[in-house]
Amino acid sequence: MKKVLVLLANGFEEIEALSVVNVLRRAQVICHMGSLDTEYVKGTHNIEVKSDVNINNININEYDGVVLPGGLPGAYNLRDSKKVREIVQKFNNDGKIIAAICAAPEALESFNILNGKKCTSYPGFIKDKSNLNYIENQIVIEDGNIITSRGPATAIEFSLAILKKLGYKKEYEEIKEGMLVNFYNEFK
DSSP: OOEEEEEEOTTOOHHHHHHHHHHHHHTTOEEEEEESSSSEEEOTTSOEEEOSEEGGGSOGGGOSEEEEOOOTTHHHHHHTOHHHHHHHHHHHHHTOEEEEETTTHHHHHHTTOOTTOEEOOSTTOOOOOTTSEEOOSOSEEEETTEEEEOSGGGHHHHHHHHHHHTTOHHHHHHHHHHTTHHHHHTTO
Protein backbone atom coordinates (compact mmCIF):
# COMPACT_ATOMS: atom_id res chain seq x y z
CA MET A 1 0.00 0.00 0.00
CA LYS A 2 1.25 3.46 -0.93
CA LYS A 3 1.90 6.18 1.63
CA VAL A 4 1.79 9.96 1.08
CA LEU A 5 2.73 12.92 3.28
CA VAL A 6 0.76 16.17 2.96
CA LEU A 7 2.76 19.00 4.53
CA LEU A 8 0.84 21.47 6.68
CA ALA A 9 2.40 24.81 7.59
CA ASN A 10 0.54 27.65 9.27
CA GLY A 11 -1.35 29.54 6.58
CA PHE A 12 -1.92 26.53 4.29
CA GLU A 13 -4.84 26.59 1.84
CA GLU A 14 -7.36 24.24 3.42
CA ILE A 15 -9.10 23.18 0.19
CA GLU A 16 -5.83 22.23 -1.45
CA ALA A 17 -4.53 20.17 1.48
CA LEU A 18 -7.73 18.47 2.55
CA SER A 19 -8.88 17.60 -0.98
CA VAL A 20 -5.72 15.54 -1.39
CA VAL A 21 -6.23 13.83 1.97
CA ASN A 22 -9.89 13.14 1.13
CA VAL A 23 -9.26 11.67 -2.33
CA LEU A 24 -6.29 9.54 -1.24
CA ARG A 25 -8.06 8.16 1.82
CA ARG A 26 -11.11 7.28 -0.31
CA ALA A 27 -8.72 5.04 -2.26
CA GLN A 28 -7.30 3.53 0.96
CA VAL A 29 -3.93 5.22 0.42
CA ILE A 30 -2.19 5.92 3.72
CA CYS A 31 -2.14 9.71 3.79
CA HIS A 32 -0.60 11.55 6.71
CA MET A 33 -0.97 15.24 7.37
CA GLY A 34 2.46 16.28 8.59
CA SER A 35 3.05 19.43 10.60
CA LEU A 36 6.30 21.34 10.69
CA ASP A 37 6.08 21.86 14.44
CA THR A 38 2.81 22.00 16.44
CA GLU A 39 0.13 19.30 16.44
CA TYR A 40 -2.59 21.74 15.36
CA VAL A 41 -2.01 23.82 12.24
CA LYS A 42 -4.14 26.83 11.29
CA GLY A 43 -4.99 27.34 7.65
CA THR A 44 -5.14 30.60 5.78
CA HIS A 45 -8.89 30.86 6.46
CA ASN A 46 -8.49 30.16 10.20
CA ILE A 47 -9.57 26.51 9.99
CA GLU A 48 -7.49 24.56 12.47
CA VAL A 49 -6.50 21.00 11.53
CA LYS A 50 -4.97 18.34 13.76
CA SER A 51 -1.94 16.83 12.06
CA ASP A 52 -1.26 13.09 12.07
CA VAL A 53 2.51 13.35 12.41
CA ASN A 54 5.30 15.83 13.00
CA ILE A 55 7.77 15.80 10.12
CA ASN A 56 10.68 15.81 12.56
CA ASN A 57 9.56 12.45 14.01
CA ILE A 58 8.96 10.31 10.92
CA ASN A 59 10.93 7.97 8.70
CA ILE A 60 10.64 9.81 5.41
CA ASN A 61 11.79 6.71 3.50
CA GLU A 62 8.41 5.09 4.23
CA TYR A 63 6.60 7.58 1.98
CA ASP A 64 5.98 7.35 -1.76
CA GLY A 65 4.98 10.96 -2.26
CA VAL A 66 4.95 14.40 -0.68
CA VAL A 67 2.37 17.13 -1.27
CA LEU A 68 2.84 20.86 -0.74
CA PRO A 69 -0.43 22.80 -0.59
CA GLY A 70 -0.44 26.50 -1.34
CA GLY A 71 -1.99 29.30 0.65
CA LEU A 72 -0.28 32.23 2.28
CA PRO A 73 1.79 32.37 4.29
CA GLY A 74 1.73 28.54 4.25
CA ALA A 75 3.63 28.15 0.99
CA TYR A 76 6.29 30.58 2.22
CA ASN A 77 6.55 28.68 5.51
CA LEU A 78 7.14 25.47 3.53
CA ARG A 79 9.68 27.21 1.30
CA ASP A 80 11.57 28.59 4.30
CA SER A 81 11.72 25.28 6.21
CA LYS A 82 15.09 23.53 6.08
CA LYS A 83 13.39 20.19 6.88
CA VAL A 84 10.89 20.59 4.01
CA ARG A 85 13.76 21.42 1.65
CA GLU A 86 15.58 18.24 2.77
CA ILE A 87 12.46 16.10 2.29
CA VAL A 88 11.64 17.49 -1.16
CA GLN A 89 15.22 17.22 -2.40
CA LYS A 90 15.47 13.63 -1.13
CA PHE A 91 12.19 12.72 -2.85
CA ASN A 92 13.45 14.29 -6.06
CA ASN A 93 16.77 12.41 -5.86
CA ASP A 94 14.84 9.17 -5.25
CA GLY A 95 12.38 9.85 -8.11
CA LYS A 96 9.40 9.86 -5.74
CA ILE A 97 6.26 11.90 -6.33
CA ILE A 98 6.44 15.59 -5.46
CA ALA A 99 3.17 17.49 -5.86
CA ALA A 100 2.64 21.22 -5.32
CA ILE A 101 -0.33 23.46 -5.97
CA CYS A 102 -1.10 27.18 -6.07
CA ALA A 103 1.76 29.17 -4.45
CA ALA A 104 3.70 26.04 -3.39
CA PRO A 105 5.44 25.42 -6.75
CA GLU A 106 7.40 28.56 -5.89
CA ALA A 107 8.94 26.54 -3.04
CA LEU A 108 9.94 23.82 -5.52
CA GLU A 109 11.46 26.48 -7.76
CA SER A 110 13.48 27.87 -4.83
CA PHE A 111 14.70 24.31 -4.05
CA ASN A 112 15.91 24.05 -7.69
CA ILE A 113 13.52 21.14 -8.30
CA LEU A 114 11.78 22.67 -11.34
CA ASN A 115 14.83 23.40 -13.49
CA GLY A 116 14.05 22.24 -17.03
CA LYS A 117 10.60 20.96 -15.99
CA LYS A 118 7.09 21.70 -17.21
CA CYS A 119 5.04 23.20 -14.39
CA THR A 120 2.31 25.62 -13.39
CA SER A 121 1.22 27.58 -10.31
CA TYR A 122 -1.16 30.25 -9.14
CA PRO A 123 -0.63 33.24 -11.46
CA GLY A 124 2.42 35.28 -10.54
CA PHE A 125 3.97 32.97 -7.96
CA ILE A 126 6.93 31.76 -9.93
CA LYS A 127 8.86 34.91 -10.70
CA ASP A 128 11.82 33.50 -12.64
CA LYS A 129 10.51 31.24 -15.40
CA SER A 130 13.75 31.29 -17.42
CA ASN A 131 14.92 27.82 -16.26
CA LEU A 132 11.59 26.01 -16.62
CA ASN A 133 8.74 25.38 -19.03
CA TYR A 134 5.89 27.29 -17.39
CA ILE A 135 2.38 26.44 -18.66
CA GLU A 136 -0.59 28.67 -17.83
CA ASN A 137 -3.47 27.08 -19.72
CA GLN A 138 -3.72 23.64 -18.07
CA ILE A 139 -5.21 22.55 -14.74
CA VAL A 140 -2.55 20.00 -13.80
CA ILE A 141 0.94 19.56 -15.22
CA GLU A 142 2.99 16.39 -14.82
CA ASP A 143 6.66 16.15 -15.68
CA GLY A 144 8.40 13.02 -14.48
CA ASN A 145 7.91 12.76 -10.73
CA ILE A 146 6.62 16.36 -10.41
CA ILE A 147 2.91 17.31 -10.37
CA THR A 148 1.84 20.95 -10.19
CA SER A 149 -1.52 22.68 -10.34
CA ARG A 150 -3.04 26.18 -10.43
CA GLY A 151 -5.06 26.77 -7.24
CA PRO A 152 -8.11 26.09 -5.06
CA ALA A 153 -10.51 25.45 -7.97
CA THR A 154 -8.16 22.80 -9.38
CA ALA A 155 -7.67 20.91 -6.10
CA ILE A 156 -9.84 17.89 -6.97
CA GLU A 157 -8.17 17.38 -10.37
CA PHE A 158 -4.78 17.80 -8.66
CA SER A 159 -5.72 15.20 -6.03
CA LEU A 160 -6.92 12.75 -8.67
CA ALA A 161 -3.69 13.22 -10.65
CA ILE A 162 -1.69 12.25 -7.54
CA LEU A 163 -3.85 9.16 -7.05
CA LYS A 164 -3.38 8.13 -10.68
CA LYS A 165 0.38 8.74 -10.51
CA LEU A 166 0.53 6.44 -7.45
CA GLY A 167 -0.82 3.67 -9.72
CA TYR A 168 -4.41 3.53 -8.42
CA LYS A 169 -6.02 3.64 -11.86
CA LYS A 170 -9.18 1.68 -10.96
CA GLU A 171 -9.74 3.78 -7.82
CA TYR A 172 -9.00 6.91 -9.85
CA GLU A 173 -11.87 6.11 -12.23
CA GLU A 174 -14.26 5.08 -9.43
CA ILE A 175 -13.57 8.14 -7.30
CA LYS A 176 -13.74 10.47 -10.29
CA GLU A 177 -17.17 9.05 -11.09
CA GLY A 178 -18.33 8.97 -7.45
CA MET A 179 -17.33 12.58 -6.79
CA LEU A 180 -19.18 13.72 -9.95
CA VAL A 181 -16.00 14.95 -11.60
CA ASN A 182 -17.05 13.31 -14.87
CA PHE A 183 -20.43 15.07 -14.62
CA TYR A 184 -18.74 18.40 -13.85
CA ASN A 185 -16.27 18.03 -16.72
CA GLU A 186 -19.14 17.65 -19.21
CA PHE A 187 -19.97 21.33 -18.65
CA LYS A 188 -16.49 22.77 -19.19
